[in-house]
Amino acid sequence: MNLEQGADRATPLTRIIDAALQRAGGWLPFDRFMAMALYAPGLGYYANTSRKFGQMPDSGSDFVTAPELTPLFGRTLAIQVAEALDKTGTDEVWEFGAGSGALALQLLDALGDRVARYRIVDLSGTLRERQQQTLAKHSGKVEWLSELPETLRGVVVGNEVLDAMPVQLLVRTKGEWFERGVVRHGDGLVWEDRPTELRPPVEVQGAHDYLSEIHPQAEAFIATLADRMKQGAAFFIDYGFPESEYYHPQRHMGTVMCHRGHLADPDPLADVGQKDITAHVNFTGVAVAGQDAGLEVLGYCSQARFLLNAGILPLLEQATLAERTLAARLIHEHEMGELFKVIGFVAGEPWDAIGFAEGDRMHTL
Template sequence: MHSHKFLDPLPQSGLKVEPKTDLEASIRRLIDEGGGWIDFARFMSTALYDPKNGYYSSQNRQIGGSPASGSDFVTAPELTPSFGRALGNSVAQALEESQTDEIWEFGPGTGELARQLLEHLGERVKKYTLVDLSGELRERQVATLLPYRDKVRWVSELPPVMQGVVIGNEVLDAIPVNVLKRNAGVWFEQGVTYSQARTGPLGFEWSLRETPLRPPIEEGFTGDYLTEIHPQAEAFIQTLVQKFKRGVFFFIDYGFGEREYYHPQRHMGTLMCHFRHTADDNPLVLVGHKDITAHVNFTGVALAAQEAGAEVLGYTSQAHFLINSGLLEGLEGVESTQRAPALKLINEHEMGELFKVLVLGVGVSFDPLGCERGDRTHTL
């Protein structure tokens, strides 16, 4: 969970962080090449995934329990193994229904979720593949997954034909987005430029360009409005679906269906940065040091998947999904110190309601255990 998003904004005082000057120079070069402007997706992908200096490529210790560990955020599998155990019950059903025995995990973080799933699923999983854009966390993953070394492998490119169960926890929110702004009734794309005069030699600034791009819903918008669109996440899903001949996908993330995402009241957008367990909304500073995310438009993801040939098997809140998958039964007899973090996963005011689970099927159709009660596919 990017749990700190519920905490204070980034405290500016007392912060001693060396700017990543090489990364900033690369982005300025891109801006120069783009005629003084790049779209936000380009900025975000460079800030996060530049092979040398990007946030996810370099030695930042991103994921961990507290600021003291030098980390920036904590995710569900890091909070408690109950997450992997409950998800594992749903994955067991998906393996059975799809008659497959392998798992593909995207953006596997420290390897902790892989460990939990492998432990829980035992011989039902014959092969577990970790897919990430960067190898930075590989060492940590190798150490965590040592007992399962015969089953685990790492790839950075996907084969043409795939099958099995896909897991993506907090991956879609890390895929670059484009930013749109409606100003006095006119839509602009909000990209990035830099200026020497106003904010110092390396200062990045927002910059608007007129655009034919629109959010998927714009009825009801009257005032000024800032939002995101997610072409890269949708392309990612389509590519994946097209490669699968038989499989079940579980995507877990914070986000909404499009009517909620593009609601006239959500006029500030959902871009969010995470640094040392605090959240802020300015991705243009501390570039490469902060995580940058946007909420997921699950309707867009579901439609893209359907177009590519997948079926939406279910969509619900994380709370419903984990409870339906047996989270509470797994806590019987467990000490209260271990129960408390598990309850965070399902508490409405913490991760239970903002986080959703989308279950997709390719070449296989069934009613997912995790969506048995409280399915919200009709809201997509």
């Protein structure tokens, strides 16, 4: 079935997508389309030269993340990272998807000599150039990689990384399940649903039509990380829910969203490569993937609770009024405080991590 389309003009990226469609018989599952739209070398959203990160649209940016909002985010996270370095007996920090380099700078400034090496794993060459400029004063400690190493020891951080990993779309129509993919129709890319044996990880109650996502790539990433982490801990911060909330009957339109110029829209088939495409994180799936691969879950809580536990309030007391106003967005429920969650893992012996000291929600996963 053909559904509403996002018309486009032919671009180098859409021509690559058209070639992939032709090789695949005319239909691509959404995760393959999303991967090309975001990561096609030199052309995908995260591989091209657009600015992406910034506080305001007039900077040419598309969205703001916590480290760009205020350095108090990284300074607070550093308190948890320092504890994790001590508990795991390691001296390296690994960051996945380092964006503008703002978080790396905040962590390196705060951790000082506690970090011997800061390794960034990022697929974007243009973002790497920006990171190198941001981190120039720490250049002796920073190393860039384009893929996971065979073994890893240290503390991993990832802020808004899992939401950018390609997802598969599942749609229930008149009681039947389909996988939603992309086809070419005239001058536009359009949706087409095909019957599938795939299902969400929990049964979605009700008989109404329903659209949602499954996250095999994010879960495979966590499993691979677990397999290669011989010693250390990991902390991922992102927006999402446990699966009981993710697949709630009322969340019937899914969570895929696009961001451009600090505005959101729900059409990933339009302006391909020129805007971000994200989906919320199923933290239950992430936790299970880590556990099944040998990691222990240290905790799971809201970003607000994590930052309060880790010690943001004393930092706020020393901040200016303007800095406090920005930092408040990190912890207010109607801003980032409740929608964003933090999950922690450890390879080795778990401990009572400071970030999860109060308000741990592991029982909801």
